[in-house]
Amino acid sequence: MRLLVPVRSLSCFLAISAVSLVVFASSVSAQEKPAFDPALAKDSNLPLPSPYDKLLAIQEALGDSEINWSTVYNEVSVDVDANRIDARPELALALGVKIADGIVSVKAQNVEALNRCADQIEAIAKKLGAQEGDLSRARAIRENANREKWLNVFLELGFLQADIMKILNEEGRESERTLIVAAGWMQGARHVTFLINEHYTEEMSNILREPLLVDAVQKDLASLPSEIRSNAKVKALSSAFPKALAIVDVERDESISKADVQRLQSIADGAIKSLITN
Amino acid sequence: MTMGKTGYSLAAALAFSAFIVFPRLASADPAAAEDVAYQMATKYVAKGFAMAPTDNSGLLGMGGAVKFLIPVNKGLDYVFLVGSDAAARDVDIYVYDDVGSLILDDRRAGKLAGVQFRSSYNGTAVVYLHMANADGLAAWYVLVGRRGSVKSGIPAEAATAPVPALEGPTE
Numbered sequence: 001m002r003l004l005v006p007v008r009s010l011s012c013f014l015a016i017s018a019v020s021l022v023v024f025a026s027s028v029s030a031q032e033k034p035a036f037d038p039a040l041a042k043d044s045n046l047p048l049p050s051p052y053d054k055l056l057a058i059q060e061a062l063g064d065s066e067i068n069w070s071t072v073y074n075e076v077s078v079d080v081d082a083n084r085i086d087a088r089p090e091l092a093l094a095l096g097v098k099i100a101d102g103i104v105s106v107k108a109q110n111v112e113a114l115n116r117c118a119d120q121i122e123a124i125a126k127k128l129g130a131q132e133g134d135l136s137r138a139r140a141i142r143e144n145a146n147r148e149k150w151l152n153v154f155l156e157l158g159f160l161q162a163d164i165m166k167i168l169n170e171e172g173r174e175s176e177r178t179l180i181v182a183a184g185w186m187q188g189a190r191h192v193t194f195l196i197n198e199h200y201t202e203e204m205s206n207i208l209r210e211p212l213l214v215d216a217v218q219k220d221l222a223s224l225p226s227e228i229r230s231n232a233k234v235k236a237l238s239s240a241f242p243k244a245l246a247i248v249d250v251e252r253d254e255s256i257s258k259a260d261v262q263r264l265q266s267i268a269d270g271a272i273k274s275l276i277t278n
Numbered sequence: 279m280t281m282g283k284t285g286y287s288l289a290a291a292l293a294f295s296a297f298i299v300f301p302r303l304a305s306a307d308p309a310a311a312e313d314v315a316y317q318m319a320t321k322y323v324a325k326g327f328a329m330a331p332t333d334n335s336g337l338l339g340m341g342g343a344v345k346f347l348i349p350v351n352k353g354l355d356y357v358f359l360v361g362s363d364a365a366a367r368d369v370d371i372y373v374y375d376d377v378g379s380l381i382l383d384d385r386r387a388g389k390l391a392g393v394q395f396r397s398s399y400n401g402t403a404v405v406y407l408h409m410a411n412a413d414g415l416a417a418w419y420v421l422v423g424r425r426g427s428v429k430s431g432i433p434a435e436a437a438t439a440p441v442p443a444l445e446g447p448t449e
Contacts, residue, residue, distance in 0.1 A: 057400070
């Protein structure tokens with residue numbers, strides 16, 4: 001059969017078209033990105049609990065020599081025995097508490113305290129369903145701590161937490177994730193208020209300001225399934241958040257009175273003590 | 279039957295056209311995105327940043343976006359990095375303060391994105407990741423780093439910018 005268009009011409013045409021498409025596509029991607037509309041963005045999970053930023057901000061304000069981080073750790077941290085906890089929501093709460101303590105042990109550069117936290121985090125994570133392979137970062141944490149590479153410890157601790165959270169996300173246990181974040185925030189508040197009360201200045205008190213995040217945690221707690229919300233420890237923690245929000249919801253650069261900082265410390269103390277008491 | 283020289287040219291042209299015209303099939307690779315993010319993080323650890331994942335990772339198609347709440351404290355330097363897999367073509371970041379004002383963005387073309395800023399307030403930064411271009415669904419993984427600014431000696435105006443020369447693990 002004879003083609004209407006010579007084959008050689010057709011192949012030339014296709015090749016030129018293809019090259020034109022490449023040029024067109026690259027010019028579009030370089031000059032015209034699809035419009036970005038913040039209103040259409042999906043909300044992500046709330047961040048993992050970490051008092052680290054606030055502790056660093058306090059350190060910046062006071063200077064290195066003013067803070068004995070091991071004292072802060074010893075005064076505020078709590079030990080958790082995973083063997084004595086069976087209910088999954090309570091394991092999640094305990095994990096949040098120990099994650100916050102672990103971060104303070106890194107700030108304290110205290111190998112013994114860090115190892116204790118890592119042991120307790122591993123034990124709780126295993127009861128929550130983590131396998132040995134999921135916790136491989138724990139080894140890297142200990143190795144870096146022994147070499148006093150504390151920023152690497154912080155990095156590996158963060159990835160260990162993320163690995164544990166991944167297990168919860170995969171199994172559709174978002175509720176437990178919410179409990180970890182909430183308990184971690186509250187234990188972090190205990191560490192931070194302990195320090196601010198010790199060294200109170202009006203300017204430093206504003207480090208506690210955090211209305212958006214605390215409001216978001218409060219809303220996540222309120223939307224938990226009723227069977228989890230009815231757990232006594234979850235109830236105790238949830239009831240502390242509106243009181244905490246009232247204190248940390250201040251304007252930029254507005255101070256929080258010393259009495260309110262002490263009140264926040266007392267609210268956080270009460271909530272965490274109710275979590276760790278059997 | 280044998281194919282002549284012209285026939286080979288035609289087949290090659292058709293194959294090339296198909297490669298260009300039809301979207302390449304790519305499968306999202308979350309593990310690759312995490313590895314890239316980890317490699318990026320180690321570079322910032324060496325610069326004194328305390329880096330950690332935000333536990334935010336996932337898949338996005340072209341045009342998709344995710345919003346993050348990132349706690350920040352006044353006077354600290356922050357770095358916000360996004361690692362991605364091979365399916366990501368162009369990732370952008372927008373950072374807003376907690377009253378909705380844009381602090382800075384990184385809209386450079388590229389599959390990795392990063393911004394550095396010094397927080398002028400205590401509270402929360404609202405960060406958006408925008409997958410401006412991707413082959414199908416792309417995997418992403420977010421990391422945040424913080425560092426005290428007192429010892430860094432870097433002036434505030436120099437501490438807020440898209441991260442320079444962000445080239446990922448193969449840098």
